[in-house]
Amino acid sequence: MMTGTTLRRPFGITAAVLAVFALAGCGAAARGAAPSPQPVADGQDAVARARADSARHPYTAADVHFMTVMIGHHSQAVAIAAWAPTHGAGPSVRALAERIVNGQQDEIATMRRWLADRGQPVPDAPASGAAGTHGTAHAAHGAHGAQQAPMPGMLSEAQLRQLDQARGAEFDRLFLTFMIQHHRGAVAMVERLFGTYGAGQDETVFKFASDVNVDQTTEIARMQRMLAALTLESDNP
Numbered sequence: 001m002m003t004g005t006t007l008r009r010p011f012g013i014t015a016a017v018l019a020v021f022a023l024a025g026c027g028a029a030a031r032g033a034a035p036s037p038q039p040v041a042d043g044q045d046a047v048a049r050a051r052a053d054s055a056r057h058p059y060t061a062a063d064v065h066f067m068t069v070m071i072g073h074h075s076q077a078v079a080i081a082a083w084a085p086t087h088g089a090g091p092s093v094r095a096l097a098e099r100i101v102n103g104q105q106d107e108i109a110t111m112r113r114w115l116a117d118r119g120q121p122v123p124d125a126p127a128s129g130a131a132g133t134h135g136t137a138h139a140a141h142g143a144h145g146a147q148q149a150p151m152p153g154m155l156s157e158a159q160l161r162q163l164d165q166a167r168g169a170e171f172d173r174l175f176l177t178f179m180i181q182h183h184r185g186a187v188a189m190v191e192r193l194f195g196t197y198g199a200g201q202d203e204t205v206f207k208f209a210s211d212v213n214v215d216q217t218t219e220i221a222r223m224q225r226m227l228a229a230l231t232l233e234s235d236n237p
Helices: 002-033 042-056 061-081 091-117 129-142 157-165 168-194 203-235
Strands: none
16 A cells, blocks of 8 residues: 555656646746837837837926927037138138038937927028038027027027138137137026036936036046146247
């Protein structure tokens, strides 16, 4: 009796274990047979991610205004920097101008995409060259009405003409002087955004504005050193 019982017990356990594995295999097969979700189109996926981000960190009217007018602000800097090769800029100024063009064009694309993903009006991409620099301020303010305060740091019509007429070392001096002014304006716009209650909580806006603050503050210091060296060279030919 003891022997028979001893033999039957492992058989019962083995059968139970096999049954469990069989059920698990059926479950896995059933799961494997389930249709995989269809991929979402890139554009739809971007909008979905933007909406999910906005649900976690709701954006404000101040965020929309900042991203809209900063497109115009960046566009003027890009257009001015594009003059460097045609206006006889020195090697160091040309290298700086190229970094500004490449970096701020990418940031303009980011801002335009952020606005589009949230169903907000997207400013037209300004034309390059002198005509583009003269039109960026008007285009950016037009999106939010004439009652908005002027964008800090933007070059005036007189400053644009003065820079466009300069060549060589004089262009370098004016470019650095005016671009320092322009960058300080962008930093002031970031400070205004973060000083507005509830603004800057959206993940993309926060990262972008923080990067602008750091990058342009760093470039201001670099341009101040370049301008000081240029002044020293002109004083000691």
